[in-house]
Amino acid sequence: MAAQKLRQIRSRPSLQMKFCPLCKQTFKDDNVNFCRQDGTPLVIESWSQSDTQQLLGKVQPGIGGSIHSQKQGVSNIPTTSATLTQTRRPRKSKTIDSLAVLPFVNVSQDPGTDYLSEGITESIINSLSPLPKLRVMARSTVFRYRDRAVDPSEVGKALGVRAVVSGRVNHFGDRLMINTELVDVSDGSQLWGQQYNLAFADIFEVQEEIAREISEMLRMKLTGAEKKQLVKRYTENSKAYQLYLKGRFFWAKRTPESLKKGIDCFQQAIDVDPDYALAYVGIADCYIHRGGGASIGLRPSEGMAKAKVATQRALSLDDTLAEAHTSLAYVKLLYDWDWQASEKEYQRAIELNPKYTEAHHSYSHYLTAMGRSEESLAESLRSLELEPLDLLMNVHLAWHYLMAREPDLAVTQLHKTLELEANSFQAHLYLGQAYEFMKLYEDAVVELQRAKGLSEASTEALAALGHAYATLGRREDAQSILNRFEQLSREVYVSPYLIATVHLGLEEKDKAFESLEKAFVERDQWMIYLKVDPIFDTLRTESHYAELVKRVGLTNN
Template identity: 40%
Template sequence: MEPSRQHFLVRFGTFEFSLQSGEVRRAGVRIRVQQQPLKLLEVLLEHPGELVTREELRSRVWPTESFGDADQAVNIAIAKLRSALGDSAENPRYIETLPRRGYRFIADVSFVDGDGRRRTPELASTDASAESEIGYQHNGNGVAVLPISEPSPQLQSAELSVPPRTRRPPTSRVLIALAAALSLTMLAVLFFLSRYHKPAVIRSLAVLPLENLSGDAAQNYFSDGMTDELITDLAQISALRVISRTSTMGYKGSHKSLPQIARELNVDAVVEGSVVRAGDHIRITAQLIDASTDKHIWSQSYESELRDTLALQDRVARAIAEQIQISLTPREKVELTSATVVNPQAYESYLKGRYFWSKRTAEGLEAALHYFNQAIAEDPNDARAYSGLADTYALLGDWQYAVMTPKEAYPKAKAAAFKAVNLDNTLGEAHNSLAFVLDGFDWNFDSSGKQFQQAIELNPGYATAHHWFAWHLALLGQYDQAIAEMNKARSLDPLSLIINSDLAELLVLSHSYDKAIEQSHKTIDLDPNFAMAHNQLGQAYLQKHMSDQAIEELQKAVELSGGSPTCIANLARAYSLSGKRNEAIKLLNDLKGSSTARYSYASEIAAIYVSLGNVDEAMNWLEKGYLERFNPGVLIRPAFDPIRSEPRFQHLVQRVGLPG
């Protein structure tokens, strides 16, 4: 009677794994492995040489856990299993990581029955009643298979013995041997072709979120920060289009194939990898993949102390540039070789600040404010921390978050931006931060334009710079150029909801209403619950006198935004222009009632008065907004088109400094 699967020992390298007792031994000595990593090892050994997806591991080992918890458990269990086996993710002998897909057991694997005989795959799985039958593959590489007992030297040289009942006629064996030889030849050819495969010209790429392999979910901010740093470095290369973090972070934890991701982001290549941090020591593994063929072009691991992390990121970026054979300008070469040593504590605080800032919530911005200030306290000469602080204050004073009034927030944002520029005049993000404040608060459009251009020159791949510069051009009435600049921002950050939505708004401002409707629908396809996409669609319908459709979309915008004053004002305008005056007046009174000394919603209230035909009240509220230092962009909104010829309105536009 043939032994069941459970009565075999599996051997790989110098290890033995008993399927019956669940023990792992190395050279006869038992190795302590925790239960979950042990179960994970068993699943991997069921399919040696094959991809085992993360989903399969989750369902087999953690079937009752939630997705996020089980996903993290896989990372931790793999790390523990590698530690027990003395394996390495960077130079694996046993477990190979296939990023974003799963793992593969790459060592030679075979097993032995109780008589010390090597077994073929089918004989190793003779227990047909087993609930999960192991389908081991024998790879013919002469691996020894051991019985369930204490290891024996004699078993090291045990020969493969196939019982007579499994022997095939000689002709069959010859045919199988020929087929095997042919298969090996084809595999060799395919390997050669893949090894020396020359990818198409690469002019665009996406850096997918680097995987946190530290076994600590609290370190996610660090792996995300490393992803941002690599994107920032690569984005400085003017000949290369690099997708921004907003779009790539959406693929964190995604199980989409790399070719599919590349198609969605419209890129030629993808960079993926991992980060391991132990104290102040970090290791980054990165690989470059040809998106069209899903073939590896290059991979490398880098190690350094945290203080040298900027130089480490530059090394990775330079290596990628060399692999895709892209030309660097003299300035770009200098930028990628002139990284400074950082204060580890300050740098860690900076990464935490950017992590929370990127959440774009009021709570996240307040946390970011804390960490950027902490970074500055730890290193008063950290220009990047001042730039982050400027961006945080700018958003805290923006109407979307309204945590601070513009008068409170923007002077602090301006001071921080100036400090960043003075500390490092080559930091494109700092110039962009300064330009934003000069535009929106100082109304110094000449200076802000120069700062935007300098920001883009220093960092041509920075989507936010193109995004905010587009609005600067719109303020000056240069709508064609503004739309072109917004399209550049979208090409760098194709999944950014706010960029896609703002493109639709620019199309409304340029009177391209049909295009605005089309663009708004594209944004809604990305996220049906994004309020501003419905707001822009409602405005476009309103300009086309499609009142019913406008009201429907603007009602959605108000609901999804949680009562945004801008969305409420547009809905009130739609009611008024469709003859529902009472509904409009009710919303007007609601806004006036919710006004405070800090936030009067002056420009929104003025817009509703325009729709009601009360020009005097509209101008009174606009004057109030002027004193509160409203964003000058309110004056180019279509809501004020009916009063553009009014002398008081024209005089207000002149005082702000916008073209008449």
């Protein structure tokens, strides 16, 4: 049945003349899918005029070969126009072992459908990434090329891969037109190309076929289990899947408002399909982000409770999900303070998917908290190896160096990070903290003020600036930040641990301990670093501090 459906929505090798519906220029070359004059998708000469108009709408030339539909909500696109185009080159004799899937371009002129093009891209990446003999560039790496007109071959060379997948997605009401191609980076030749005209309900078959075709053209020799994994579905409901893609789109933005939207979308997906395990993982990740919901105004007890329920439900549905084990490991680490159970979940996640970056990244946090610095460094480097251009992974390595009391290495890493993104607030935040560690207080304040300006919502940046002010002797400025925290705490959750750091900078030890005790009661996420955080080094000889570390359960770890 699936094969029959694919025959209806994909192209067959075309021996027919193609033409541009705008400039009317004709093309005989089967390898040409877009007009060389204005970038409009070509159509088969045998299509009727009404078919062409219904499929493409009234089109105008787009930048970089894209098209823009001037019709909104086009429906009743003719299913007879399934004869699009397919290109297949003779396969290379040598296996291609590395690949980048560039962000598919949304050419529908509707930003509200960006989640579709991004979601399709991410789904293809996720399907191919687990293959053991194929190195697939991570989402965060390739999405740096989003909204940029790029040459696939040049991008492939820059990323050090041998093949590149690119594509375009056009959305017409409940239908999609997807064009994708696979390019050999060595000579720029097209190894394979395909156009699909489909209802959204058929998206699963198309994504599976794209993954299969790519693996075949790369001459991948897959085991039965690998072939099964390549086309694994996490839901059979296209509506639930569409809502899930929207949820991931909002989750990726990681702002307080987008996290709320992400939770709403994931919940709607679950309402449509109550057995959709990945949607439960999505909910958990939103609540876990920034410590049990602090980014969306929830106390750890409320946010982490919701995250725990969601991860346990996900694992009850599919205990082979590395994402679910990683999320549960986070809950065990940040809130339960169950160190053995947390490590067990991390190790299981990495066993299930050794290429899952987030498992390595968050496991590094666990190892740092336990004082196992060398192992943490290994996991940090592994994360960066998997996603070399990811801002978070680059910043994380610098954070590791700070916790390991190596500020000079942190500074070097942060300068590299700022070359990737000059406006990374976390890079400026940790650079400021590194400078303070090195007693370069004026430089520290400059960087921390920059971090605060780039992320007004970050209480972490605000606390770091308050501590620097206090250390530099600017007591009134530090006190104003404490006043700001008091005001904020009436509206949202503010970490008492972070407040304690400002009191400590002001040499108010009693108030610092008072805040740390409150953080203990709240099970604040930062408390797991009490054993290793350099900012509290001046308190380590205090019996109260040692007793607090013991109560958190970190003494023998």
